[in-house]
Amino acid sequence: MSKSKRTGGRGPARDVVLGMERLLVGYGEPVCAPVTVDVARGEALCLVGANGAGKSTVLRAVAGLLEPLDGTVRLHGEPVDERSVRFRREVACVFDEDAWFAELSVAEHLELVARGHGVRDVVAVVDAELEAQRLTDAADQLPTSLSSGQKRRLLLAAALVRPRSVLLLDEPEQRLDPTGREALADRLLAERDAGTALVLATHDVVLLRRLATRAVVVDDTGGDGGTCRVVDADEAARIVSDPVR
């Protein structure tokens, strides 16, 4: 990956996948300043900010799960509609919610998701993902019986056993052990370098430094033009490490 792309890719090669234009989110009242930013293939945009700043709310609006108060979110230039086939085919979400079919085991859920997306050689793909997420021993368990960290890894596995062009993750490092965090960073880095556009909310400085091409500082103060500031990864890491400053 070239440095120019790593830092935001200002060259003509940028292939913008997801764009937010003065996106204002909240529940009746805005929770943060509007967000204007776009994400191209092979980029990772991190949302940083204090607890309750509105990172997850922005992410839910990007995923089409929350109607914006104002502004737009576009996928390949078209307004997002999470109910559409195209959106569901291209965008994989890892949010903090149960997203599995009742009465299906871990392996069965992954297999159905993969087959539903037309993946070939499903068994090998699923087994490899189970191994990568250290879920092989839990393959036959119901997701409801997993620990919180295992559930988190299952959600990630379900997003990774299927094709996608955009990956939305809400604090994916939460509830993972140190080994799991390390593996997560490696995996998402490989994902970014393979050309997926990543948008993730995170508090993890290591993940931020390794992964982010840019970051949005989500708060209610607004920066230039009254929108949330867009900063580079190093600045974002400094903000996360020392939020008071």
Place this chain on the structure above:
Amino acid sequence: MSVPDLHDGREDGRGPGADLVGPLADQPYPTRRELVDEAAPSRAARGLRATVVDTYTTLLQVGIAFLLLLGGSGSLRNALRAGLSASGGGPGWTAQTSAVLTAVGLSVSFVAFGLAVWCRLGPVSLGTAPTTWWTPLPVDRAALLRPVVRNRALGSALAGGLFTAWATSVAFGVAGQLSGSLAAAGLGGGFAVGAGLAGAGYLLVVRPAIRSGVPALLRAGRVLDAVGVAVVVLLAVSAAVGMAVDAVQPGAVLVPAAVVAAGALVVVVLAGRSALAQAGDIPSPSLRRGASRLERLTSSVLQFDVREMGRAIAADSRGRVRRRRRFPRVTGPVSAVVAADVLLLRRQPRRLVTAGVLVLVPFVLAAGTSAHRAVAALLLWLAGYAAATTLSEPARSLALVPAAARTLPIAASTVVAVRWIPVAVLSTLWGALAYPLAVTASGLLHGESLGAAWWSWSLLGALAGPGFAAAALRGAVRPDPDLSRPVISTAMGAVPPGAAAAVTTGPDLAVLVSVPVLLATLARGAFDWLLLGQLLASAAAVGIGWAYAAHRARKVS
């Protein structure tokens, strides 16, 4: 910090040699009474006037409900009597005995299913807040739990007694020649037997809760479920083979009933003493589980949400491991959703069993009571919607976990239509069996001619199946009740219109689906024009159900 021994006989929970640190470490623990006295003033803000008004309102509503129930029973009795006369049998002791046996069987089944629900809920529990508050405290639990045991035993007895008395009154009314005193004796006997069985059964169910814990309770629940199903099947088989019932004089019925009631009373006394004495020994996991389930059930009742109510009283999932299955035939999102739904039904066989039992219930009721043929249509409406509802759990889970469907590349509006498919297939089979069975007792099934042959009614039922599935789909994705709208005052008390709208969403479509069978019973045959009508009614129901579900999916998703 050492853990206080809760069973050392001291209410402050301090065993000999307890070595505690922290607040109160050098003082005696407050007793339960002291804690209650401290908390009581903040919870006793209600004045005498409010209490009197509430009591008056409750008594008035219960009284009106009871009178309405009696009125309904009278109408039903008249309908049954009319059906019996129309069938040419005429009132008599044989018919009455058959009806009473049916009433007894259904009462036993009712009590068994009710006790099974207690097993799954946890027969003894407090609410979540009291459980969270009291159980970690080193106070005497028995004093907290004894009233629960006593009240629930009484409540169970009351429910069992009322149901049995009601069923007996309907059954006795079939003959229509009973004197007032005999009818009163039958009612009283029915109440005593039902109350005794239900009360004794509850107290027996408390025993495994005290001694063996949750797994034993769940096993007992499965046994009781099996008893309830077996009774219904037995009644169906006896009706199907046309088992002759010898006339039994009322006096002969009352003696065994008295023996059963006396036996139940003995069990109530013995098991009751034991349960009250050991109520404090119920383990915490059982209390916590019961509190959680009870809260879920209570909130679902308050919200008029029968979907959540069903989940609250449903049996526990079997274990946490599933034998891995492959899905070689799944080649896309549609087949993936269908495969997931079919597998859910295979792994929750109780849903299939329930639907199977519901095939028999209209038949048993119609055959056992010689009901008017129009009653068969009513029973088919209720049973058909209930069967489709129990089979539509995958669609219900759509509203509960919309994120699962979002993982597949399938439009939200398509998902609801796809989830209708397995339910429609099974409901079609259900209708093909239940319809001809239910009308057998009404003499509407004879010969091979169009309209009267088995296949005519079977086809009518099969055509109704997809419609019932659409009605269940509509009910599965309906919104939560809107309790913000102003209530309407009625003779039954205040009715929240938003809740009423939510509760009727689903059954209303089943009414449309059931119109042809009602006409068929009145016309004495499932003629071709009625088959066409059923086809149109089901098509309309499917159209409405899909459109509504797709509309809701846009909001749910």
